[in-house]
Amino acid sequence: MPSPHKTPVIDICNLSLEFPSPRGAVKALKDVSLHINPGEIVGLVGESGSGKSVIAMSAMRLLPQGQFRQTGGTVRVLGSDIMAMSEAELERRRGRDIAMVFQEPMNALNPTIRIGRQITAILRRHQGIDHQTAIARALSLLESMQVDDALRVMDSYPHMLSGGMRQRVLLAMAFSCEPSVLVADEPTTALDVLTQAEILRLIWRKARDLGAAVLFITHDMAIVHQLCDRVYVLYAGEIAESGRTADVLRCPAHPYTRALLAAMPGSKQPKSALDAIDGTVPSLIDPPRGCRFQSRCKVADDQCGRKPAMEAVVAGAPEHEVACWRNSERRAKA
Ligand SMILES: Nc1ncnc2c1ncn2[C@@H]1O[C@H](COP(=O)(O)OP(=O)(O)OP(=O)(O)O)[C@@H](O)[C@H]1O
Numbered sequence: 152m153p154s155p156h157k158t159p160v161i162d163i164c165n166l167s168l169e170f171p172s173p174r175g176a177v178k179a180l181k182d183v184s185l186h187i188n189p190g191e192i193v194g195l196v197g198e199s200g201s202g203k204s205v206i207a208m209s210a211m212r213l214l215p216q217g218q219f220r221q222t223g224g225t226v227r228v229l230g231s232d233i234m235a236m237s238e239a240e241l242e243r244r245r246g247r248d249i250a251m252v253f254q255e256p257m258n259a260l261n262p263t264i265r266i267g268r269q270i271t272a273i274l275r276r277h278q279g280i281d282h283q284t285a286i287a288r289a290l291s292l293l294e295s296m297q298v299d300d301a302l303r304v305m306d307s308y309p310h311m312l313s314g315g316m317r318q319r320v321l322l323a324m325a326f327s328c329e330p331s332v333l334v335a336d337e338p339t340t341a342l343d344v345l346t347q348a349e350i351l352r353l354i355w356r357k358a359r360d361l362g363a364a365v366l367f368i369t370h371d372m373a374i375v376h377q378l379c380d381r382v383y384v385l386y387a388g389e390i391a392e393s394g395r396t397a398d399v400l401r402c403p404a405h406p407y408t409r410a411l412l413a414a415m416p417g418s419k420q421p422k423s424a425l426d427a428i429d430g431t432v433p434s435l436i437d438p439p440r441g442c443r444f445q446s447r448c449k450v451a452d453d454q455c456g457r458k459p460a461m462e463a464v465v466a467g468a469p470e471h472e473v474a475c476w477r478n479s480e481r482r483a484k485a
């Protein structure tokens with residue numbers, strides 16, 4: 152189970168980041184703070200374009216050099232500033248300390264190399280084991296991902312496998328070096344519902360078995376509910392709310408979180424978050440001053456033209472925080 156007193160495996164502090172473009176800088180992240188303790192499974196939820204993948208790529212330092220500007224904040228992985236690491240150090244840590252799986256596994260696999268060789272290459276690079284040992288270990292890793300015919304899969308090229316099987320392969324690779332943290336960016340979005348459920352169970356069980364932490368990115372609150380100890384809600388590049396999953400789901404404090412929850416299956420509210428709330432996500436080139444949700448918020452007023460601070464939810468559970476002036480007002484009255 153999560154142990155809250157050790158150094159966070161990922162510690163993002165006030166991260167602001169933008170992408171220069173001919174029409175002006177895209178201000179993709181503004182003052183984002185997010186941490187993951189050892190062994191914790193943490194959800195990051197928000198609609199398309201909110202900056203979830205930019206956060207994931209920042210934690211892995213995978214954003215292409217020269218294409219972005221970090222305008223503030225720090226990203227620490229297992230206590231070290233990832234932006235200050237040498238390439239050699241980074242290469243050592245990726246895969247071994249921190250691993251990542253993406254939405255489309257085909258992009259992460261080399262189409263011209265058989266699966267077996269791709270898995271054994273990783274094992275040999277990070278663990279210094281011989282070829283025969285690596286093959287035996289690859290087979291057992293695949294079996295632990297519930298791949299029944301692991302020998303056939305090892306002998307296959309990526310295009311010969313189903314999407315679900317390719318994602319199992321990538322998870323086997325990601326977990327192969329027993330990383331301290333796995334970053335999973337919508338790993339099941341492209342899969343059918345049954346396969347999705349199986350893969351989610353696998354990630355959860357394997358992470359718990361290894362004591363690995365997970366940053367689980369999704370736009371689906373139902374998945375957060377099933378899987379995550381804590382959750383961060385992201386809107387237009389800013390954290391709107393965070394807390395233990397049960398607390399955020401039971402007592403959502405931000406109007407945007409409430410709209411996302413209304414979109415969950417079983418809710419009597421409209422089906423998608425975008426249907427549930429009027430208006431559209433603001434431009435990140437020229438975002439509104441103050442709260443970025445204000446133009447769609449039914450309870451916004453003049454105050455919302457100033458940026459609300461992230462602070463404890465009034466009468467909320469420990470760790471439950473929100474950035475909303477309505478909460479600040481209740482705090483002032485309390
Ligand atoms: N390399 C890049 N160059 C320019 N803009 C980028 C780049 N990567 C991301 N962005 C912009 O940053 C914003 C956040 O994008 P991001 O991909 O993180 O969203 P997301 O929450 O992951 O969305 P989705 O759910 O669709 O995956 C978007 O406006 C996107 O256009």
Ligand SMILES: [Mg+2]
Pocket residue numbers: 203204205336
């Ligand atoms: Mg994304």
